[in-house]
Amino acid sequence: MSTFELSVIATNRTFYKGICRQVVVSSTDGLLGIMANHERAVVAIVEGETRIQLEDGEWITAVTGIGYVQIQDNKVLIIVDFAEKPEEVDERMAQQALEEAQEEMRQKQSLMEFHISQAKMARAMARLSVKKKYSGF
Amino acid sequence: MANTKEIKSRIHSVQDTMKITKAMHMISSSKLKKAKKEMKDSSEYFKTLQKSIAEIFQNVPDIENEYLGHKDVEDKKVGYLIVTADKGLAGGYNHNVIKLSQKELSKNPDATLLLVGQVGRSYFGKRNYTIDKFFRYTAQNPTIHKARVICEEIMLRYKENKLDEVYMIYTNEINGLEDEARIQKLLPLEKSDFVTEEADDNDWEMTYMPSAQDVLNSIVPNYVTGFVYGALVMSYACEQNDRMIAMDAATENAKEMLATLSVEYNRVRQAAITQEITEIIAGAKAQKRKKKADE
Numbered sequence: 001m002s003t004f005e006l007s008v009i010a011t012n013r014t015f016y017k018g019i020c021r022q023v024v025v026s027s028t029d030g031l032l033g034i035m036a037n038h039e040r041a042v043v044a045i046v047e048g049e050t051r052i053q054l055e056d057g058e059w060i061t062a063v064t065g066i067g068y069v070q071i072q073d074n075k076v077l078i079i080v081d082f083a084e085k086p087e088e089v090d091e092r093m094a095q096q097a098l099e100e101a102q103e104e105m106r107q108k109q110s111l112m113e114f115h116i117s118q119a120k121m122a123r124a125m126a127r128l129s130v131k132k133k134y135s136g137f
Numbered sequence: 138m139a140n141t142k143e144i145k146s147r148i149h150s151v152q153d154t155m156k157i158t159k160a161m162h163m164i165s166s167s168k169l170k171k172a173k174k175e176m177k178d179s180s181e182y183f184k185t186l187q188k189s190i191a192e193i194f195q196n197v198p199d200i201e202n203e204y205l206g207h208k209d210v211e212d213k214k215v216g217y218l219i220v221t222a223d224k225g226l227a228g229g230y231n232h233n234v235i236k237l238s239q240k241e242l243s244k245n246p247d248a249t250l251l252l253v254g255q256v257g258r259s260y261f262g263k264r265n266y267t268i269d270k271f272f273r274y275t276a277q278n279p280t281i282h283k284a285r286v287i288c289e290e291i292m293l294r295y296k297e298n299k300l301d302e303v304y305m306i307y308t309n310e311i312n313g314l315e316d317e318a319r320i321q322k323l324l325p326l327e328k329s330d331f332v333t334e335e336a337d338d339n340d341w342e343m344t345y346m347p348s349a350q351d352v353l354n355s356i357v358p359n360y361v362t363g364f365v366y367g368a369l370v371m372s373y374a375c376e377q378n379d380r381m382i383a384m385d386a387a388t389e390n391a392k393e394m395l396a397t398l399s400v401e402y403n404r405v406r407q408a409a410i411t412q413e414i415t416e417i418i419a420g421a422k423a424q425k426r427k428k429k430a431d432e
Contacts, residue, residue: 007185009181009182009185009186010182011179011182011281011363011366012175012178012179012182012281013178014181014182027346027347028347028351028355029346029347032346039344040343040344041343041344041345041346042193042343042344042345042346042352042356043345043346043352044346044347044351044352044354044355044356066355066359067359068352068355068356068359070189070192070193072192077185077189079182079185079186079189079359079363081281081359081362081363082281111293112289112290112293115289116285116286116289119285
């Protein structure tokens with residue numbers, strides 16, 4: 001199976017750098033799979049899960065934040081604001097952030113505050129859903 | 138020449154100052170370690186982001202987007218995001234940033250300022266500039282969350298047409314020892330800013346998903362947040378580095394001063410002793426002579 005180079009870079013760490021078979025990201029219109037020799041493209045992605053299939057067929061799952069994917073010359077670059085493995089997600093912190101955001105959104109706030117709370121909520125929900133999905137076994 | 142008491146109190150005061158500079162040196166060096174680590178962790182992101190944005194912008198189609206290109210307005214409302222430290226005593230760190238800002242502000246005296254750091258706030262506050270927003274506690278502890286808040290504030294002003302151009306003035310590291318104040322345009326992004334010499338074979342079609350408009354609307358705020366975060370982290374590391382160097386120099390100077398002062402102190406003391414001895418001998422001799430004369 002043909003492979004390609006992938007880098008997943010978050011603000012505070014390089015999450016993954018290496019060869020892989022395919023990667024699935026959460027684009028604005030839903031999950032999008034990228035395989036080797038994909039056409040040149042730029043894709044906006046939202047908070048959600050990213051799955052990487054390694055050369056040996058094994059899958060790595062991550063929850064990633066807002067960002068974009070750049071595909072060029074069989075190289076894929078994913079730039080996001082955070083990337084964590086399900087086991088690294090602090091469920092309690094995420095739950096707390098979600099509740100905080102819900103509380104904030106119930107209050108009267110400016111449009112800017114609303115955007116911040118909304119983004120916070122999206123991050124918390126993405127973390128929780130990935131955590132829930134992959135910690136059951 | 139000053140008397141011994143005066144010199145002694147001088148020595149004490151220099152010693153006390155040296156204790157402070159030494160302590161500050163130590164604090165800065167431990168903070169620098171943390172800042173360097175943060176900088177290392179984020180530098181990959183910072184560099185890749187800039188490179189990738191440049192690549193994308195070279196191929197971006199000519200579309201109307203609020204973040205792109207010139208806004209054709211007269212009397213552009215310019216905003217500056219200026220990053221200084223919360224404290225002084227960091228060598229030329231604050232001074233360099235303020236000097237560059239002042240130079241820029243002389244071109245646009247009505248510019249709006251968004252400030253990070255107490256030093257800049259008190260400096261520009263005294264000089265009748267419009268400070269639109271001051272971000273508290275950001276200079277000391279840069280986090281991605283704070284960068285998001287700053288970005289959101291900038292975007293809001295930009296979208297409401299309160300600002301037409303936004304620049305960021307921060308400190309950039311040149312190598313481990315040197316740094317410089319630098320200015321970077323945050324908004325709007327101009328295609329011409331990104332086109333480089335080597336980009337000649339890059340005029341292939343590029344697909345944008347879902348659409349070029351949506352991709353830009355998502356990427357640009359991201360880019361601004363990422364850039365602000367990287368710049369904050371970098372500035373913080375430079376501040377600690379500059380303070381460390383400044384305090385090291387201050388400690389060295391204090392040591393030198395102490396050495397000269399102690400030499401002077403010893404001289405004065407010796408002079409006083411010699412004088413006293415001369416007086417005693419002279420007195421004793423006079424007494425002797427007097428006794429002889431009495432006999």
